[in-house]
Amino acid sequence: MKALASFFAAALALSPLAAHADPIPLANVTQRVDAVTPKVVQWRRDIHANPELANSEVRTARLVAAHLRRLGIEVRERVAHTGVVGVLRGGLPGPVVALRTDMDALPVLEATGLPFASRATGTFNGASTPVTHACGHDAHIAMLMGAAEVLAGMKAQIRGTIVFIFQPAEEGPPAGQEGGAPMMIAEGALANPAPAAIFGLHVVPGVPGTVFYRPEGFMAAADQINIALHGRQTHGAWPWQGIDVISLSSAIVSELNTVAARTVDVTATPTIVTIATINGGVRYNIIPQDVTMTGTLRTFDAAQRETIKKRIEATVMNLAASYGARAEVTFRSSGAVTFNDPALSAAVLPALQEAAGAANVNAASRPTMVSEDFSAFQEKIPGVFYHLGASADGVDPSTSPPNHSPQFDVNEKVLPLGVRTHVLSAIRYLEANAQP
Numbered sequence: 001m002k003a004l005a006s007f008f009a010a011a012l013a014l015s016p017l018a019a020h021a022d023p024i025p026l027a028n029v030t031q032r033v034d035a036v037t038p039k040v041v042q043w044r045r046d047i048h049a050n051p052e053l054a055n056s057e058v059r060t061a062r063l064v065a066a067h068l069r070r071l072g073i074e075v076r077e078r079v080a081h082t083g084v085v086g087v088l089r090g091g092l093p094g095p096v097v098a099l100r101t102d103m104d105a106l107p108v109l110e111a112t113g114l115p116f117a118s119r120a121t122g123t124f125n126g127a128s129t130p131v132t133h134a135c136g137h138d139a140h141i142a143m144l145m146g147a148a149e150v151l152a153g154m155k156a157q158i159r160g161t162i163v164f165i166f167q168p169a170e171e172g173p174p175a176g177q178e179g180g181a182p183m184m185i186a187e188g189a190l191a192n193p194a195p196a197a198i199f200g201l202h203v204v205p206g207v208p209g210t211v212f213y214r215p216e217g218f219m220a221a222a223d224q225i226n227i228a229l230h231g232r233q234t235h236g237a238w239p240w241q242g243i244d245v246i247s248l249s250s251a252i253v254s255e256l257n258t259v260a261a262r263t264v265d266v267t268a269t270p271t272i273v274t275i276a277t278i279n280g281g282v283r284y285n286i287i288p289q290d291v292t293m294t295g296t297l298r299t300f301d302a303a304q305r306e307t308i309k310k311r312i313e314a315t316v317m318n319l320a321a322s323y324g325a326r327a328e329v330t331f332r333s334s335g336a337v338t339f340n341d342p343a344l345s346a347a348v349l350p351a352l353q354e355a356a357g358a359a360n361v362n363a364a365s366r367p368t369m370v371s372e373d374f375s376a377f378q379e380k381i382p383g384v385f386y387h388l389g390a391s392a393d394g395v396d397p398s399t400s401p402p403n404h405s406p407q408f409d410v411n412e413k414v415l416p417l418g419v420r421t422h423v424l425s426a427i428r429y430l431e432a433n434a435q436p
């Protein structure tokens with residue numbers, strides 16, 4: 001009886017707002033996304049043809065800011081150098097949610113043969129370089145611009161506020177500069193208004209039309225490994241007269257390759273240690289004084305990350321000591337684990353299924369060793385990052401060119417899907433979390 005009475009009380013309390021509480025129908029979203037899709041394709045091609053490196057996304061930011069202003073969205077520019085933050089206040093009261101895209105291109109020479117292929121150049125770490133959107137951020141920007149247009153068009157029905165974060169320098173700022181997600185946060189991207197949750201996406205090789213992610217650790221934490229070795233230069237014919245840092249560097253590579261293979265519980269979390277560069281020496285018969293080496297450490301567990309850093313350092317120092325050489329080891333974090341909040345991962349699943357079709361969403365995808373500075377937002381507020389399969393039609397994704405390769409391309413058929421996933425993840429979050 002008591003339960004029945006409280007049921008009626010709850011029903012009465014809800015009734016005045018019942019009309020507003022109806023979710024925005026999927027058909028309305030789909031119709032608006034279809035209408036904006038030709039523009040999204042045009043934006044993507046325009047941005048692709050005019051790529052800009054990290055912290056130099058000036059033209060891109062101008063395009064984005066002008067678009068948001070035309071839609072009546074409040075705009076803050078020059079956040080973390082070239083970032084843009086847009087705030088869309090819905091017509092109905094509710095919480096705040098953020099949608100994020102990255103904006104930077106890469107120092108890569110494009111070899112896609114596309115009619116709108118990049119011919120741009122830029123300066124990377126002091127050297128002139130070709131510039132290409134080889135990671136698909138051109139598609140990300142266009143999809144979020146499309147989502148902003150769709151959401152602005154249904155503003156009156158939106159229960160709460162949507163923050164659009166257009167972030168520079170996801171691939172890392174130029175040497176000696178700050179940038180990316182941590183700098184956007186430091187400059188207020190998550191304040192005034194403060195989002196309670198954030199969503200973001202990335203195009204990757206995969207069956208076009210599919211969406212995949214996993215709760216908890218989805219993408220790895222990344223640390224740059226820097227090693228400097230100092231020996232004693234000598235003639236190549238008299239190695240005993242010097243300290244051979246070339247030989248030492250090869251011993252270090254061999255030994256570090258065993259760190260992940262022999263000292264990590266392989267049943268717990270994936271771990272990678274890679275040495276990618278070795279620089280030293282100028283002539284075939286001179287053993288040089290110094291060698292520098294760089295590499296990357298990829299982990300999924302914070303404690304393990306610290307343990308392996310200590311192991312790497314100890315390995316290098318002990319080997320150097322055995323040669324009589326000096327060594328320095330430093331690490332530079334390029335981002336924590338992209339950690340999808342478990343509750344939010346479950347909550348966003350129906351919205352992603354609405355957008356892509358239930359059969360096309362995998363919410364228990366395998367983790368991936370690449371990293372993403374979206375993780376910085378997730379360290380502040382719950383967030384979910386998901387991937388969109390964007391390989392060409394009929395191509396086996398395992399053979400389609402990976403992100404960062406000169407042939408990387410985005411199947412434009414996935415552009416409306418990305419707009420729908422953005423729109424639906426935002427409005428369904430707001431509808432579920434608005435006070436009745």
Ligand SMILES: [Zn+2]
Nearest residue numbers: 135171403404
């Ligand atoms: Zn990338």
Ligand SMILES: [Zn+2]
Nearest residue numbers: 135137170202
């Ligand atoms: Zn990327």
